[in-house]
Amino acid sequence: MKPTRQEVAAAVIAAVAKVSGLQPEKIKEEYILKEHPLKLDDQQLNRLTLKLRKYIKSVDSAKTIWASTVQKSGQSVEGLIDYIFKLLNS
Amino acid sequence: MKKLYTPVLLLISTISVYAQEAKIDTLQPKFVKQINKATTWLSDNGFQIRRTFDGSKNESKPSGISWNSDYENKKFFNVIDAGIKLSQLELFPNSVKVVLLFYPKVEWHRNTITDEDKRKNNLTGGLNSEFIWSIGDKWYENPYVTGSFDYKKDFVKDLKTTQTKGYFSFSGSKEGEPGAAVRNTTDDIVFRYYPYTGIEHYRSIGKTGQKASMWANRLYFELYPLSRYGYKYIQLSADFTYRKVFSDDLYNQGNLDWLVLSFNFYPGGSDKLGLGLDYSQGEDPTSNFIKTKLLALGIKLKI
Numbered sequence: 001m002k003p004t005r006q007e008v009a010a011a012v013i014a015a016v017a018k019v020s021g022l023q024p025e026k027i028k029e030e031y032i033l034k035e036h037p038l039k040l041d042d043q044q045l046n047r048l049t050l051k052l053r054k055y056i057k058s059v060d061s062a063k064t065i066w067a068s069t070v071q072k073s074g075q076s077v078e079g080l081i082d083y084i085f086k087l088l089n090s
Numbered sequence: 091m092k093k094l095y096t097p098v099l100l101l102i103s104t105i106s107v108y109a110q111e112a113k114i115d116t117l118q119p120k121f122v123k124q125i126n127k128a129t130t131w132l133s134d135n136g137f138q139i140r141r142t143f144d145g146s147k148n149e150s151k152p153s154g155i156s157w158n159s160d161y162e163n164k165k166f167f168n169v170i171d172a173g174i175k176l177s178q179l180e181l182f183p184n185s186v187k188v189v190l191l192f193y194p195k196v197e198w199h200r201n202t203i204t205d206e207d208k209r210k211n212n213l214t215g216g217l218n219s220e221f222i223w224s225i226g227d228k229w230y231e232n233p234y235v236t237g238s239f240d241y242k243k244d245f246v247k248d249l250k251t252t253q254t255k256g257y258f259s260f261s262g263s264k265e266g267e268p269g270a271a272v273r274n275t276t277d278d279i280v281f282r283y284y285p286y287t288g289i290e291h292y293r294s295i296g297k298t299g300q301k302a303s304m305w306a307n308r309l310y311f312e313l314y315p316l317s318r319y320g321y322k323y324i325q326l327s328a329d330f331t332y333r334k335v336f337s338d339d340l341y342n343q344g345n346l347d348w349l350v351l352s353f354n355f356y357p358g359g360s361d362k363l364g365l366g367l368d369y370s371q372g373e374d375p376t377s378n379f380i381k382t383k384l385l386a387l388g389i390k391l392k393i
Contacts, residue, residue, distance in 0.1 A: 018227055021263040021270055022277065036320035037277035041269060043234050043261035046189040046222045054186040064184050067191060 003059060008085045015051035016077055019044045029078035033070070045071050052084065059088050167204075169388070173197040175218075191220045199376045208384065209246050210377040216240030216253075222261065229262030229270070241295075244378050250295040251340075251378070257288030257306070278317035284310045290333070294340055302338035304346070306331055321359030327352045331375070341379050348372040365389060 003011075009029070016031075017024040020038045033040050033048070040048065049070045056063050069075070069083060174196055181190045197214040222234035237256040244251070262270040272281040286308040294300045312327040333346040349371050356364035368386045373379035 019263055021265065021273075026277065037273070037279075039271060039279050041261075042220065043222055043232070043259075043269060044263070046191075046220065046234070047224050047232055047261060049189055050186055050222075050224045053184075057184075057186060066183055067180050067189050068178055 001059075002089050003085070005081065005085045008088065009081045011055045012052065012077060012081045012084060015048055015055065016080075018051065019048045027077060029076070029081065031077050033075050033077070033080075034073075042071070052080065056084060056088065063087055167202045167386075169202075169386075170198060170200045172199075187224060189220070189222050189224075193218050206246070207380060208382055210374070210380075211245040212242055212377065213245070214240050214242045214253075227263065229260045229264075229267040232261040234259060234261055247378055249378060252293050252295065254291045255288060255306075257286040257308070259284060259286045274317065276317075276319050278320065278322065279314060280317055281313050282311065284308075286310075292340055300340035302340040303336040304333040304338075305336065306333050308332075323356055323359055325352070325354040325356070325364075327354075333373075341373075343373060343379060343381075346373040346375075346379055348375055363389070 013024050013027045016022075016027050016033075016038065020027075020040060022037065026037075031038050033045065046067055049065060049067045052065050052070065056065055065084065065087070070080065072079075176194045176196070178191055178193045181192070182188055194217050195215070198212075199214075200211045201209065203209050216239050218236070218238045220234065220236050222232065225231045235256055235258050238253070240253045240255075242251050242253055243249075260268045262268050264270055265272045269282060269284055271279040274280050286306070288306050288308075290302075290304045290306050292302040292304075308329070308331040310327070310329045312325060314322045314325055316323040327350075329348075329350045331346075331348045333348075335343075335345050338344075349369075351369045352366060353368075354364045354366040366388055368388075369384070370386075371383045372381070374382045
């Protein structure tokens with residue numbers, strides 16, 4: 001069963017909220033991971049990678065996300081949602 | 091009187107740059123934008139440029155060339171602190187519990203102070219690693235280790251060394267936990283801290299093969315007291331390391347302390363350009379533990 005974009009967005013926002021310490025309702029898709037208000041550091045980005053990987057593998061165990069994708073310059077919440085949505089629907 | 095001129099001139103120049111920037115509706119001068127464009131391209135292609143890759147939170151500081159005035163000695167000098175992460179190799183890309191990364195890097199740290207005992211010019215090349223093991227959401231369920239193996243050539247001391255370092259810490263998310271943000275009502279980060287403990291081993295290259303082994307304990311914290319809606323005007327940071335020497339026939343200095351206190355003022359609310367005052371005291375680890383006491387004022391350009 002392939003997830004909808006809304007389901008992927010909920011999973012990504014929940015993961016970003018856990019790692020950043022912000023409430024899920026405060027996470028907006030346009031937020032850049034390394035900038036205000038998220039300002040995730042390197043280790044928090046690595047933890048986010050693991051949370052996203054766990055979600056991806058719960059849907060399709062053959063697929064994964066690399067740390068470099070999450071750490072990419074200018075990477076946003078929206079960028080991660082689109083990437084994972086495409087990955088799980090390809 | 092000359093003492094007063096320097097900060098005033100630096101402040102005026104910093105503010106005037108910002109005033110011009112405001113007119114063209116940007117927070118960055120054109121050349122900074124061009125540099126940012128280049129660094130973004132490098133980052134997207136696996137490169138990163140930072141102040142250093144020493145396994146600490148100094149890694150989050152961008153590289154920079156600064157123009158400083160040494161107040162104590164009434165001298166002006168330039169500083170270059172730059173590190174380039176060349177690429178990144180990730181092992182276990184399918185693991186949901188660990189991230190293990192390796193990346194080669196090169197670093198150049200130099201100042202133009204004329205005093206032999208404060209001068210710094212060294213080039214480092216090596217391999218860094220990051221390992222995090224995440225088994226839950228609590229801070230103690232997210233331990234991590236950052237390590238490095240470097241070859242360092244110190245051109246001032248004419249000393250070549252290999253340096254092996256490993257630091258252990260935890261990654262948190264909730265207020266008060268290591269690395270976690272304390273936020274204000276506009277969700278700006280106002281405080282965070284990072285504790286580390288680790289081992290460092292230094293060995294000179296040559297016939298003598300002198301060595302030094304140390305237990306390093308480090309605390310870094312940063313404070314942004316006037317941050318609102320993503321704009322930050324004041325940054326205070328402190329970085330203190332105590333090195334307990336296990337054995338040392340290389341530097342022969344006993345236990346080592348290193349303290350860096352920084353005060354940065356960002357007139358435009360962005361840390362791209364500002365005026366900074368740095369006080370450093372102790373044995374400088376980026377300069378083969380030369381004893382240093384320096385109060386320096388300079389323009390901070392972050393790219």
